[in-house]
């Protein structure tokens with residue numbers, strides 16, 4: 001039986017204190033994962049990062065980080081790629097200081113490229129360049145499955161990016177896969193099991209020890225995601241039970257980050273739903 005960890009994408013809803021206080025709060029609630037949100041820029045100092053890391057270790061909370069949204073490694077504009085690499089470098093260094101094991105990022109946009117393949121190659125080249133100049137000991141860069149068809153990041157592309165360098169691991173956002181398929185994916189336990197087994201086969205079993213994942217319900221339109229919704233809003237998919245049963249069936253370890261508007265509260269719902277199957 002694998003270990004499943006649950007926690008929010010960012011500080012608990014309505015909590016106004018510092019990140020270093022969050023691990024103790026999560027532990028008290030029965031949660032054990034936290035994604036530090038640097039989505040608008042990496043603003044944490046080395047000392048703050050180390051304090052957050054200490055608090056996380058003391059409270060048995062596994063840390064990850066979400067890198068800034070303004071990253072586009074697939075851009076044909078060299079200046080955009082250079083700035084994107086710098087943002088990712090800052091995120092990676094802050095993650096090392098914090099002891100965060102995964103630096104989640106959105107690889108980039110297809111726009112401006114002649115094909116998806118060209119965009120993918122630009123991402124792979126930029127990541128190779130960055131990773132060869134870093135000496136990461138704790139953090140893996142983790143390209144996320146993205147919510148829009150206009151972005152690099154379907155499951156095949158995510159696996160191929162991760163095959164290109166040993167310091168890359170996938171971040172699977174199940175809601176995004178559902179949204180980019182306009183509701184036609186992540187509909188059965190078998191389908192989710194297949195994706196997990198492909199990741200394990202094509203990258204190695206380390207990639208599911210643990211598998212880094214995001215979950216919420218999601219609203220989509222043409223081309224993909226609109227917005228994330230709570231687990232109680234049953235008009236939107238995908239179903240958490242499907243994903244949870246696939247984790248239990250495959251026996252993988254997983255970190256499940258809640259991207260619901262009621263972050264940590266839905267983490268608790270996910271945890272208790274899953275416990276029925278364990």
Ligand SMILES: [Zn+2]
Pocket residue numbers: 066104105106144
């Ligand atoms: Zn993301």
